[in-house]
Amino acid sequence: MITFKFNSVLYEAGIQRLRQGVKDGFIDPRYGTLAVQAELLSKRCQDFTPPRNLGQGNAAVARDLTVIFKPISQTTFDNKGLRKIIRTDNRPAWEQAAMKFDNSKGLQNTKAMSFNIARHQQNRISRGRGRRGKNDNLGFVTLGTEAREARAYIKTVKKRVGWARAGWNMGIIAFGGTVSTSWVNRHGMIRGAVVDGRSYASPYITVINDTGWAKYNAGGEGERILNNAVRSRAADMQTYFRRMMLLAKTKAETQLAA
Numbered sequence: 454m455i456t457f458k459f460n461s462v463l464y465e466a467g468i469q470r471l472r473q474g475v476k477d478g479f480i481d482p483r484y485g486t487l488a489v490q491a492e493l494l495s496k497r498c499q500d501f502t503p504p505r506n507l508g509q510g511n512a513a514v515a516r517d518l519t520v521i522f523k524p525i526s527q528t529t530f531d532n533k534g535l536r537k538i539i540r541t542d543n544r545p546a547w548e549q550a551a552m553k554f555d556n557s558k559g560l561q562n563t564k565a566m567s568f569n570i571a572r573h574q575q576n577r578i579s580r581g582r583g584r585r586g587k588n589d590n591l592g593f594v595t596l597g598t599e600a601r602e603a604r605a606y607i608k609t610v611k612k613r614v615g616w617a618r619a620g621w622n623m624g625i626i627a628f629g630g631t632v633s634t635s636w637v638n639r640h641g642m643i644r645g646a647v648v649d650g651r652s653y654a655s656p657y658i659t660v661i662n663d664t665g666w667a668k669y670n671a672g673g674e675g676e677r678i679l680n681n682a683v684r685s686r687a688a689d690m691q692t693y694f695r696r697m698m699l700l701a702k703t704k705a706e707t708q709l710a711a
Contacts, residue, residue: 461683467686474694495628498678499625518607518610542565547594556588559587562592568599615637617664619640619664621662622642667679
């Protein structure tokens, strides 16, 4: 369980101003409700949760996993002997050849290994990203059938892009919103939850994203994103309040002039 801290003063002030605007009659009652604000804040959290788009997510997956597994294709080389070494996954022969590479391809002294999914988790760092490595690899490559397994795994992981964002789907949909982004919507609402406490004397709504999206960097990434989302929504509420107040003022002045 990761606990986040953020300054909610501006957000709470925004809620109170909206409620006052509803009471005064110049703000639509819908926008002063907890349900609408829970939906809008969930949407803002989703917008701020990486990646920004599907292309960015797919590119990050391909980049990180290629560094970790470095699948080698025989078409990379013209030498028939090397092509056979790669095709047949001849690891001792690869290591002998790699010692003689000039490193123009960044493969000098690399070692061939078996494909193992566990290496993905072992080499994830802050924000869930993979280690960068020197020469776009970690000193290891996969050959032959092992390389094909690595490429298949990269395709599988690409299908997970949007999973972290989808954890906010429940908070959006449960309170009347919609998720139109297909690569986020495809993951459904299975790892999201809401606690609706609007019937209590001190009403509240809790939105839960249970995808593990914020566990990296000791939760620092999640805290940063939530703080930015809350500040952004607080600013929006204040802007909306001022705009509606100005419209009400203009309308009243027009009526008096008439």
